[in-house]
Amino acid sequence: MRRTELLAAVAALVAGALVRPADAVPSAPGVFVHPGVTVSKGQLDFTRSRVDAGAQPWKGAFDQMMASKYADLNRAPRPRAVVECGSYSNPNLGCTDEREDAIAAYTQALAWYVTRDERHARKAIELMDAWSAVIRDHTNSNAPLQTGWAGSSWPKAAEIIKHTYPGTWANSGRFATMLRTVYLPEVINGSNSNGNWELSMMEAAVGISVFLEDKASYDKAMGKFRTRTAAYVYLASDGDLPKTVPSQNLDTREKIVRYWQGQSTFVDGLSQETCRDFTHTGYGLSALSHVAETSRIQGQDLYGTEVGERLRHGLGFHAKYQLGTAAPGWLCGGSLKRGLGPVSEVGHNALANRLGHAMTNTETLTLRGRPAGSNNLFVAWETLTHGDNPA
Numbered sequence: 001m002r003r004t005e006l007l008a009a010v011a012a013l014v015a016g017a018l019v020r021p022a023d024a025v026p027s028a029p030g031v032f033v034h035p036g037v038t039v040s041k042g043q044l045d046f047t048r049s050r051v052d053a054g055a056q057p058w059k060g061a062f063d064q065m066m067a068s069k070y071a072d073l074n075r076a077p078r079p080r081a082v083v084e085c086g087s088y089s090n091p092n093l094g095c096t097d098e099r100e101d102a103i104a105a106y107t108q109a110l111a112w113y114v115t116r117d118e119r120h121a122r123k124a125i126e127l128m129d130a131w132s133a134v135i136r137d138h139t140n141s142n143a144p145l146q147t148g149w150a151g152s153s154w155p156k157a158a159e160i161i162k163h164t165y166p167g168t169w170a171n172s173g174r175f176a177t178m179l180r181t182v183y184l185p186e187v188i189n190g191s192n193s194n195g196n197w198e199l200s201m202m203e204a205a206v207g208i209s210v211f212l213e214d215k216a217s218y219d220k221a222m223g224k225f226r227t228r229t230a231a232y233v234y235l236a237s238d239g240d241l242p243k244t245v246p247s248q249n250l251d252t253r254e255k256i257v258r259y260w261q262g263q264s265t266f267v268d269g270l271s272q273e274t275c276r277d278f279t280h281t282g283y284g285l286s287a288l289s290h291v292a293e294t295s296r297i298q299g300q301d302l303y304g305t306e307v308g309e310r311l312r313h314g315l316g317f318h319a320k321y322q323l324g325t326a327a328p329g330w331l332c333g334g335s336l337k338r339g340l341g342p343v344s345e346v347g348h349n350a351l352a353n354r355l356g357h358a359m360t361n362t363e364t365l366t367l368r369g370r371p372a373g374s375n376n377l378f379v380a381w382e383t384l385t386h387g388d389n390p391a
Helices: 003-017 041-052 058-066 095-115 118-132 143-164 172-187 195-212 215-232 253-259 278-297 306-322 345-354 360-368 382-386
Strands: 082-085 137-139
Touching (some): 041 058, 095 143, 118 143, 118 172, 143 195, 195 215, 215 278, 278 345, 306 345
Parallel strands (some): 082 137
């Protein structure tokens, strides 16, 4: 080997040694783990054992879920061939029905796993089959977001049923085709709207890719997720201005400040939508945590990377103000629209319980909100599945 080649090889080895494996760009696992979308078999087993033992907060969270409309064994699915959703779901032609049937399928799948009552597994299958037989498209301005929300819940339900229920699901192939042809194309290319859109869309794309065992789509979605996460929650290490998504052409300070809802002072944990309202910010933080959790289950723990840092600071920053701290004048003009939603359990469990980060405000908010219910869009029952769950 010539000297120049040797030096190049050594330099490459040194450079590689300086990159922590956890910071590498996520790539699809060699073999997908199932069930593996947001919740793993180990987590489900822990949940079931705690509920069976009557332990809190899991038993209370389970009772809350079972008392909800989503666990009703008499629920009748309401599928549509075309779901039309305008801005803020106006018009709402199947939007609520689709989202809630998807949450119901996931709820019934969880109920099956905990109780082993096959009626719940069959109800989950009935809901999934009804939609896979009918739906063909999403239309109008909110179509990408609607597809992301419903498309986040469907694979969570399907993973549990396909990989834990010993009974038959004859139409599982048709359901997979629905995800591949109706949902994935709508979300996989992302969005240049507010960041919660693309994060929810990537949550759906990642979950669908796991169910389909589609490595190319998984990698594409994870790449977009990493770029959007960096542009959604600010860290001081980003510099004077937040990072941006290249395709949005936010190439001046004025454009960036306008996109950040007029906010011109940037601190750790501030979100691109903080000054819009905490509700939409909560959607983004929730989707961020769900993708990180799925990635961890699939073998690459993003919580130890900047993704985890952004989630930790994002949750802590918003929890502080959600708990009642008055907004200073530099933050959103001193006026905040609170309403973060039930979005902190997954991130708190991963970052505080598993990794040992002190997250006082997030912990206080999480405990105060237990048992966390559903936001009726794409978040459901996370005290049950992730509250203090060591698996």
